[in-house]
Amino acid sequence: MKLNLALSAIALLSQALLPEGHLFSSCTDGSSGGKVDNLLIVRADKASLTTSEKLAISTYSGYLARTSPQLALVTKPEDLAWLNTISETTTDSNNLDDVLSKIPCDKCTYVLCEIGSNSTSAGISFASASKDPVIVATSDEVVTVLEAHGITMNMNLTDTFDDAFWALDQSDLDFSNHLSIIQNVNNPVPLSDLSVKCGALNWWGEGDCEKDPQLPSLPARALNLLTPGDSVVLGWGGGDDPEWDCVHASTSYGSFGMIATDQAINAGVLNIDAESVGLTPQKRKPAAPQDPDESPKHTISFVMSDGDNVQWILNDWSAETGNNGWWSSEDRGKVKMGWTLSPSLGSLAPTVLKAILDGATENDQIIAGPSGAAYAFVNDFPDDATFDAFSAETSYLMDMAGMKIVNVLNDEGWAESTKNLLEQDNIDGVFLYEYNGYSELEGAISFVNNKPVVGGRFNLWSPNFYNVTTLVTALAELPNLTDITSSDGYTVIPVHAWSHNVTDIVEAAQLLEEDGRFDIVLPEELLRRVAENVIQ
Numbered sequence: 326m327k328l329n330l331a332l333s334a335i336a337l338l339s340q341a342l343l344p345e346g347h348l349f350s351s352c353t354d355g356s357s358g359g360k361v362d363n364l365l366i367v368r369a370d371k372a373s374l375t376t377s378e379k380l381a382i383s384t385y386s387g388y389l390a391r392t393s394p395q396l397a398l399v400t401k402p403e404d405l406a407w408l409n410t411i412s413e414t415t416t417d418s419n420n421l422d423d424v425l426s427k428i429p430c431d432k433c434t435y436v437l438c439e440i441g442s443n444s445t446s447a448g449i450s451f452a453s454a455s456k457d458p459v460i461v462a463t464s465d466e467v468v469t470v471l472e473a474h475g476i477t478m479n480m481n482l483t484d485t486f487d488d489a490f491w492a493l494d495q496s497d498l499d500f501s502n503h504l505s506i507i508q509n510v511n512n513p514v515p516l517s518d519l520s521v522k523c524g525a526l527n528w529w530g531e532g533d534c535e536k537d538p539q540l541p542s543l544p545a546r547a548l549n550l551l552t553p554g555d556s557v558v559l560g561w562g563g564g565d566d567p568e569w570d571c572v573h574a575s576t577s578y579g580s581f582g583m584i585a586t587d588q589a590i591n592a593g594v595l596n597i598d599a600e601s602v603g604l605t606p607q608k609r610k611p612a613a614p615q616d617p618d619e620s621p622k623h624t625i626s627f628v629m630s631d632g633d634n635v636q637w638i639l640n641d642w643s644a645e646t647g648n649n650g651w652w653s654s655e656d657r658g659k660v661k662m663g664w665t666l667s668p669s670l671g672s673l674a675p676t677v678l679k680a681i682l683d684g685a686t687e688n689d690q691i692i693a694g695p696s697g698a699a700y701a702f703v704n705d706f707p708d709d710a711t712f713d714a715f716s717a718e719t720s721y722l723m724d725m726a727g728m729k730i731v732n733v734l735n736d737e738g739w740a741e742s743t744k745n746l747l748e749q750d751n752i753d754g755v756f757l758y759e760y761n762g763y764s765e766l767e768g769a770i771s772f773v774n775n776k777p778v779v780g781g782r783f784n785l786w787s788p789n790f791y792n793v794t795t796l797v798t799a800l801a802e803l804p805n806l807t808d809i810t811s812s813d814g815y816t817v818i819p820v821h822a823w824s825h826n827v828t829d830i831v832e833a834a835q836l837l838e839e840d841g842r843f844d845i846v847l848p849e850e851l852l853r854r855v856a857e858n859v860i861q
């Protein structure tokens with residue numbers, strides 16, 4: 326009796342030590358620590374592996390990562406670069422057979438399903454909800470390898486191909502209330518490791534996230550599993566406008582929103598304990614005060630878009646291979662500019678965030694968003710309590726990265742609707758865009774809680790809005806452009822990542838310099854000048 330009491334006290338204590346309520350804190354059993362001693366890496370970039378073989382490896386990798394990452398998959402050079410940030414020693418492998426020889430699995434069983442059908446989601450979900458290791462098998466070749474290692478079939482789910490609800494209908498399967506994963510059944514490898522690690526439901530409807538005409542209640546049932554104010558959705562949806570539909574649906578059901586990760590390989594492996602990583606907040610150089618004899622200038626900040634897109638960040642955004650125009654551009658560092666970046670990286674892949682922060686030049690400044698802990702339309706939260714929880718988590722994650730500004734994308738919601746975020750001490754201001762066309766606010770500035778909310782003025786976005794030439798002309802023609810006491814004196818320029826790059830910003834900056842009336846600064850410096858000079 327006494328012994329039992331002591332044991333349960335220990336169990337309670339160790340639970341209390343877990344960072345409760347933060348993104349992904351529910352995914353580990355508490356023993357999962359920081360960097361990894363040795364990682365077995367399957368080189369799918371060198372050996373040719375089928376999707377089925379990769380899925381089997383990835384689901385096993387997710388199970389192992391519940392305790393500590395041991396196994397990962399490399400499909401392209403960037404995957405390896407990120408894996409090297411969590412483990413200095415790696416061993417290469419070429420196939421599932423070798424993996425099971427090097428990391429044998431006595432307790433493993435497999436679930437049989439068919440790739441590209443509902444049974445893929447059913448199988449991954451079954452493996453997620455199982456306490457014991459379950460490998461997802463979708464081909465005869467994989468089954469042969471598994472059986473050669475003594476791994477037997479647990480469940481045959483191939484006949485769930487026409488039932489998107491199978492996992493939801495099993496009352497004995499418990500899924501995470503903190504994470505939901507929307508993933509195309511034709512691309513099941515990304516996020517399968519994270520699903521299994523975190524016990525998340527993995528689901529996919531043919532149509533829109535919110536109102537699939539075929540499956541009206543699938544998103545509703547899946548998203549209703551989530552605890553409002555303590556959950557997040559990963560992956561990406563289908564349908565005509567997956568961005569609006571999925572962000573709107575995940576926000577309005579009360580999760581923190583959506584993190585675009587549908588091509589993210591090894592998310593469950595990179596998801597190690599943030600505190601062990603020693604994140605170093607961004608370098609900051611105090612801005613030189615403006616020379617009082619100089620005539621006042623129009624202050625401009627360029628902000629590269631789409632940092633919410635974590636699958637892109639983990640893929641070619643920062644590819645070391647060449648000059649791709651974004652973070653790996655040869656021109657990065659030549660001009661002061663801002664970059665949006667999902668602060669969720671601090672929790673999802675902390676060593677990746679550290680590598681990005683360490684690689685920033687003094688002319689790069691990373692701001693959070695859109696729109697915070699995850700991509701949410703903050704005016705779509707169901708209630709204030711949910712928005713407060715989102716704001717607190719956003720603040721916690723921004724603090725890890727030393728971010729001070731949050732870029733909010735709203736669903737036609739104006740400055741006042743960002744209030745809860747601006748109640749957080751470490752959030753100094755908001756750059757506010759509207760979902761439809763970013764710069765709908767045309768540079769308007771408001772003060773909420775005495776902190777600036779600055780609307781984008783002109784988008785560097787072709788062909789829909791401005792290109793370098795038309796942007797510079799439009800700026801030069803602004804009325805009262807050196808009036809530093811009003812919004813007329815300031816411009817935030819959203820740079821559309823899919824049509825413009827760092828080189829274009831450098832070119833625009835040169836033209837603006839020749840004009841002589843403009844000063845290009847980091848986002849925080851623009852915000853500081855606004856707070857200091859603009860009459861409220």
Ligand SMILES: *[C@@H]1O[C@H](CO)[C@@H](O)[C@H](O)[C@H]1NC(C)=O
Nearest residue numbers: 437478480481482483484485
């Ligand atoms: C799995 O189920 C399908 C459909 O019911 C069936 O055709 C197949 O033979 C089963 N496979 C095994 C290995 O039991």
Ligand SMILES: *[C@@H]1O[C@H](CO)[C@@H](O)[C@H](O)[C@H]1NC(C)=O
Nearest residue numbers: 442443486487488489490539
């Ligand atoms: C999944 O099942 C639903 C019915 O629940 C069906 O309408 C849909 O076509 C199926 N999807 C696939 C990819 O087979």
Ligand SMILES: *[C@@H]1O[C@H](CO)[C@@H](O)[C@H](O)[C@H]1NC(C)=O
Nearest residue numbers: 648649650824825826828829
């Ligand atoms: C940058 O964008 C411009 C077009 O706006 C394009 O001509 C150029 O090739 C791009 N540079 C890189 C490195 O992608």
Ligand SMILES: *[C@@H]1O[C@H](CO)[C@@H](O)[C@H](O)[C@H]1NC(C)=O
Nearest residue numbers: 787788791792793794795796
């Ligand atoms: C910029 O846009 C203008 C107006 O649409 C167009 O005439 C011009 O050719 C464009 N410049 C470049 C470099 O694409």
Ligand SMILES: *[C@@H]1O[C@H](CO)[C@@H](O)[C@H](O)[C@H]1NC(C)=O
Nearest residue numbers: 803804805806808810811813
């Ligand atoms: C320029 O500023 C003056 C006063 O500061 C104001 O009356 C006028 O409306 C402004 N012009 C425009 C086009 O905003």
